[in-house]
């Protein structure tokens with residue numbers, strides 16, 4: 124079928140409406156790959172089924188990650204998307220760009236691929252969607268010439284990502300972008316050559332608001348927090364109290380989850396009972412700020428359902444100072460990786476590994492002292508694996 | 517090849533972010549004092565120095581062509597000295613220092629079809645996955661469902677009409693790229709037919725022991741078909757998770773009539789007030805009905821409207837439901853509570869009620 128004749132009435136419907144249209148995006152590129160992509164999608168809308176085959180082993184030389192192989196199951200009808208691989212391009216921390224660098228990325232992708240991207244993929248990479256096998260190396264060469272590199276895939280460390288942190292947010296309790304760049308550079312080998320039983324993700328959030336969903340989406344969640352008193356500007360509190368927008372008692376004091384606040388013309392916080400939830404700070408940003416003794420909580424193990432069910436990350440280190448060169452953190456990361464790489468089963472995420480071996484044993488093995496902050500409560504189940512050789516309790 | 521003259525470089529990592537930061541950010545890095553929402557989609561951050569940064573946030577469809585990225589580059593040159601960023605939810609943000617340029621920028625973005633909003637008590641841009649655009653596992657399309665949903669819900673993005681922020685997410689299979697399982701409302705593609713086994717290809721495409729052990733419920737057994745090694749699936753034990761398909765392309769679950777989506781509610785990731793929580797099942801199945809998925813759009817809109825009308829200020833979907841109780845939620849939303857709503861996997865028992873704390877109506 125010639126390109127021109129192809130009609131796509133079902134997907135065309137999605138050009139209408141107030142929300143930005145991905146169909147318009149695809150149509151905006153004058154490229155045979157983009158045209159066939161639209162054709163395949165129309166076909167899926169008719170058939171109510173996808174037309175992509177399981178990936179294959181493709182990549183750039185020397186890397187075991189960064190490229191996802193993808194083939195179409197109707198290559199005769201849509202030859203231009205018969206090979207439609209994905210390149211994961213490691214984004215700059217915080218997803219900041221200049222117009223200049225974006226244009227250069229576009230030029231590369233116009234020359235070598237479909238002209239279609241995701242800004243960005245779920246893990247945070249720039250996604251170049253739709254590359255033929257033979258264009259992978261030339262695209263990679265052009266990217267590295269521009270100063271970019273590929274991100275992770277498969278059983279690699281996945282591309283770390285972070286919130287804008289100190290670049291724009293007054294609540295950042297550590298430098299999320301700095302740490303993200305640092306870890307990404309330190310662990311290039313783990314990013315590009317799969318050393319693990321399964322994927323390993325990092326997400327850095329600057330405060331307990333967790334704008335990057337670190338607690339739900341990262342094997343290691345590094346979430347900023349503080350451990351001294353919330354900083355209060357009483358004058359600014361009174362301004363909020365006098366404004367019509369906020370009722371300090373109802374909207375702030377009564378919403379505090381621990382009931383540790385009082386307001387009587389003067390805001391008092393019993394900081395020993397504050398659980399650093401951020402609510403009061405979120406609603407009175409001009410009056411309140413996280414304390415000055417800042418760092419991060421390290422949590423481990425979150426994942427989507429595959430294989431043994433979804434997990435949120437749970438506390439591993441209640442508070443860690445976060446200053447470059449982040450030696451304590453890196454020591455911890457490497458201890459975790461050593462243990463899990465050796466004893467984890469194929470396709471077992473670190474969270475599932477911990478479920479299997481027990482958090483207590485896991486901490487023993489990586490040389491970390493256990494702490495009551497790690498659990499909601501001590502166990503209620505008396506089936507205890509007492510160890511015969513430790514007589515001291 | 518002409519590139520062969522150049523030395524091949526690897527492992528250089530991403531470019532350092534500093535070269536992409538506008539001067540106002542470089543100077544005030546780590547020294548921001550507070551921020552305000554000027555209007556929907558527009559934030560102003562004030563630094564200790566008194567300098568101000570204006571961020572104008574617009575939705576993108578995540579799937580972006582080089583055409584629209586170049587358009588954003590041009591807009592950045594015109595309005596924000598060439599500086600912009602993306603958010604974790606696929607919004608683009610222009611980073612302005614001149615407040616007089618805010619309204620002209622919003623007007624231009626609007627004219628090009630990119631609505632400004634997604635800040636504060638609004639629906640932000642839904643995170644979503646690849647769907648039929650690119651993935652082999654997809655039980656539904658991603659971009660299409662999200663587009664259909666947001667065409668109906670766009671006013672909740674551009675205005676601030678909700679009790680609190682509402683995070684909407686879509687994933688096209690249980691792999692959940694983008695982990696949508698902690699969203700206020702999550703739409704999740706589901707398969708409902710046991711894997712179809714291709715007995716011809718399985719011996720060459722798959723390792724039988726790996727395939728058998730990939731199944732979390734032990735539903736897959738080695739067998740022989742016409743004297744050749746293959747596997748069989750115990751139907752009653754299959755929960756359609758597609759783990760087998762991930763390791764073995766000869767076991768496909770995709771099915772035009774049986775595939776569709778489920779809807780989950782009440783998750784959150786922030787620690788504000790309530791601890792982070794998973795989303796819970798509200799609707800076990802709705803059909804795929806492209807191009808506009810009317811059943812899904814109606815269901816989500818219904819949930820949003822009931823939440824908007826009944827939750828208290830600052831109360832996220834999950835906090836609201838916890839306050840009123842799940843029986844009341846099902847009553848108010850007129851959704852049927854079925855046996856599918858009761859967990860029966862590994863941690864099932866944790867969700868059974870042990871108390872007599874009912875709100876009898």
Ligand code: SF4
Pocket residue numbers: 286287288292293294295296328329330331332333334335
């Ligand atoms: S996670 Fe906290 S520090 Fe980071 S952008 Fe969000 S509110 Fe700011």
Ligand code: SF4
Pocket residue numbers: 378379380381382383384392396397398399400401402403404789
């Ligand atoms: S941060 Fe949360 S717990 Fe602490 S005082 Fe504010 S509302 Fe209360």
Ligand code: SF4
Pocket residue numbers: 645646647651652653654655687688689690691692693
């Ligand atoms: S959620 Fe599933 S179907 Fe969707 S892109 Fe991810 S793996 Fe593919």
Ligand code: SF4
Pocket residue numbers: 710711730731732733734735736749753754755756757758759760761
């Ligand atoms: S879909 Fe899941 S439960 Fe069903 S056979 Fe495959 S792995 Fe087992």
